[in-house]
Amino acid sequence: MKLKLHTQPEVPLEAESITPAVINKLKVKEVEKIKIFHGNREVNIADFFSVSNNKLELLELEGDMHKIKYIGANMFSGEIQIEGNVGAHLGSAMSGGFIKVNGNTGDWIAPEMSGGRMHITGNGGHCIACAYRGAAKGVTGGEIIIEGNVKNELGHAMAGATMVVGGKCGDFTGVNMISGTILTFGEMGTRTGAGMKRGSIICMNNLEILPTFSYDCSYNPIYLKLLFKYLIENTKIKIEDKFFDGSFDRWSGDAIEMNRGELLVYSA
Amino acid sequence: MKINKTEIIDTYAEAFSMWSAKVIITAETDHWAQGAAQAMTGFATSVIGCKCEAGIDQKLSKKETPDGRPGYSVLIFTIDKESLGKRLIERIGQCVMTCPTTACFSGYETNDSVNVGGALRYFGDGYQIGKKIQNERYWRIPVFDGEFIIQENFGVKQSVGGGNFYILGSNSKSCINALTESIEKMKKVPGVILPFPNGAVRSGSKIGSKYKDLIASTNHIYCPTIKGVVKDSAVPENVNTCYEIVIDGMNEECVSEAMKIGINTVAQDGVIQITAGNFGGKLGQYKFFLKDLIK
Numbered sequence A: 001m002k003l004k005l006h007t008q009p010e011v012p013l014e015a016e017s018i019t020p021a022v023i024n025k026l027k028v029k030e031v032e033k034i035k036i037f038h039g040n041r042e043v044n045i046a047d048f049f050s051v052s053n054n055k056l057e058l059l060e061l062e063g064d065m066h067k068i069k070y071i072g073a074n075m076f077s078g079e080i081q082i083e084g085n086v087g088a089h090l091g092s093a094m095s096g097g098f099i100k101v102n103g104n105t106g107d108w109i110a111p112e113m114s115g116g117r118m119h120i121t122g123n124g125g126h127c128i129a130c131a132y133r134g135a136a137k138g139v140t141g142g143e144i145i146i147e148g149n150v151k152n153e154l155g156h157a158m159a160g161a162t163m164v165v166g167g168k169c170g171d172f173t174g175v176n177m178i179s180g181t182i183l184t185f186g187e188m189g190t191r192t193g194a195g196m197k198r199g200s201i202i203c204m205n206n207l208e209i210l211p212t213f214s215y216d217c218s219y220n221p222i223y224l225k226l227l228f229k230y231l232i233e234n235t236k237i238k239i240e241d242k243f244f245d246g247s248f249d250r251w252s253g254d255a256i257e258m259n260r261g262e263l264l265v266y267s268a
Numbered sequence B: 001m002k003i004n005k006t007e008i009i010d011t012y013a014e015a016f017s018m019w020s021a022k023v024i025i026t027a028e029t030d031h032w033a034q035g036a037a038q039a040m041t042g043f044a045t046s047v048i049g050c051k052c053e054a055g056i057d058q059k060l061s062k063k064e065t066p067d068g069r070p071g072y073s074v075l076i077f078t079i080d081k082e083s084l085g086k087r088l089i090e091r092i093g094q095c096v097m098t099c100p101t102t103a104c105f106s107g108y109e110t111n112d113s114v115n116v117g118g119a120l121r122y123f124g125d126g127y128q129i130g131k132k133i134q135n136e137r138y139w140r141i142p143v144f145d146g147e148f149i150i151q152e153n154f155g156v157k158q159s160v161g162g163g164n165f166y167i168l169g170s171n172s173k174s175c176i177n178a179l180t181e182s183i184e185k186m187k188k189v190p191g192v193i194l195p196f197p198n199g200a201v202r203s204g205s206k207i208g209s210k211y212k213d214l215i216a217s218t219n220h221i222y223c224p225t226i227k228g229v230v231k232d233s234a235v236p237e238n239v240n241t242c243y244e245i246v247i248d249g250m251n252e253e254c255v256s257e258a259m260k261i262g263i264n265t266v267a268q269d270g271v272i273q274i275t276a277g278n279f280g281g282k283l284g285q286y287k288f289f290l291k292d293l294i295k
Helices: A028-032 A222-234 A241-245 B030-040 B081-096 B117-124 B172-187 B252-266
Strands: A002-005 A035-038 A041-044 A049-052 A059-062 A079-083 A098-102 A117-120 A143-146 A159-165 A179-184 A200-203 A214-219 A248-253 A261-266 B006-008 B012-026 B053-060 B071-078 B103-106 B113-115 B129-133 B136-143 B146-151 B153-169 B205-207 B216-218 B241-249 B271-275 B286-289
Touching: A028 A049, A159 B129, A222 A241, A222 B129, A222 B136, A222 B146, B012 B030, B012 B053, B012 B081, B030 B053, B030 B071, B030 B081, B071 B081, B081 B113, B081 B117, B081 B153, B103 B153, B113 B117, B117 B136, B117 B146, B117 B153, B153 B172, B153 B252, B153 B286, B172 B241, B172 B252, B172 B271, B241 B252, B252 B271, B252 B286
Parallel strands: A002 A059, A059 A079, A079 A098, A098 A117, A117 A143, A143 A159, A159 A179, A179 A200, A200 A261, B006 B271, B103 B146
Antiparallel strands: A002 A049, A035 A041, A214 A248, A248 A261, B012 B071, B012 B103, B012 B153, B012 B286, B053 B071, B113 B153, B129 B136, B136 B146, B153 B241, B153 B271, B205 B216
């Protein structure tokens, strides 16, 4: 099925029902009548999208959807391809399937994600894959690849996912991280890994190391060769040859927590 | 039937089903990868006494390995799936993890798998780190030169063990020369191993023994030194030396291909007869008829 935005909403649309499991089993006329929220008013999908049958299992979305929230929420299978920007809470609580965004995303994407894959070719906002305020854990699984930049609090309290950022990161990347992997290629903001218990934050750029991290050694982690190879095969992130055979400084922390986390920082 | 002057007996090799795993070993240099592969495949000639059969399958270029380093693929065979997991844990733990700079990956992509890295990770004593790439989990175990990386699950599959043929010659020298050339060609077939020393066996065995505690004993009908006293000796008058070549493979096709290359190469001057071992079809599911393997 293909949904093309024809009217820009004045206030955010909450479109939890735009998932392959809901839409792909319906006919065009039925999809047009699916209810979504425009602010606090219930409207039909057809009020904002033109619907057509692409005769594929793939759910295609097109248009500038920066005001549309919760696309792919609770998704557990299937595939969504989005051409254009998309709003907050994309893939909220998703547990499977694949979302590809050829554009930028808003804040708070992939909260409570436990599985599946998300690939964003543009930039992301604040609090990507971040735990909700008051929650002990954030995302618990899955994979998020963002080829561009992201803002603050990427992977706050994440517990088991893999995240890759091709560009810059804001402050507090991996704050309170419990486990999982964050790999970044651009400049880092301040306080990376603050309060992390376990997990890995891998940076290709120098960064401010908090005093509660202790230096271990300089070495070439074989694991990164596998990760880089995977990214080369599946993304357009440019990975320089020097990273494959380069040396990485390993720092353990955060000592204010379990001290089982690691920062791997490319050194030469 | 004859190839050149060598008589080919109209019989078949009887092979049986075994479970196999393909292990990819990589290291910083070919030297260390080879060292680990050789150690892992040592003392693995026959399930009778070694609990598994193993050998180096292929040397791999940097482009063929998961981490872009030089490597080797090793095949290991056991009678059942459960024991295959145990042997992998023992051999990777003692022979690969111990070798400087190595990493270890599964070479099969199959639905069946055994947990190897998930068991070896405990060597990390709590400092090990699990990492997932796509749907595969890898374990990073801290060791003296950095980390040993091992995949959690290793693919396993039902394969073919015990493909074989015998060569009977006028003397040891002529047989050995023919064997050496033949084995070198057979080793190049992907997906097969020749688990015995340099690929040949001189102590071919039969099932059982006159001694009740032994499960196997010398296949006396092919021993030239006793042909005068063995009533059913299979050693012809003009034969003074016999050897067996045993082939294990990922599937029936590659075993057949290796046997075909081997038989057609080994049929040289001095090799009087080529035959094969079978148990009358009672033991194994696979039959490789020599007549089908002649070019």
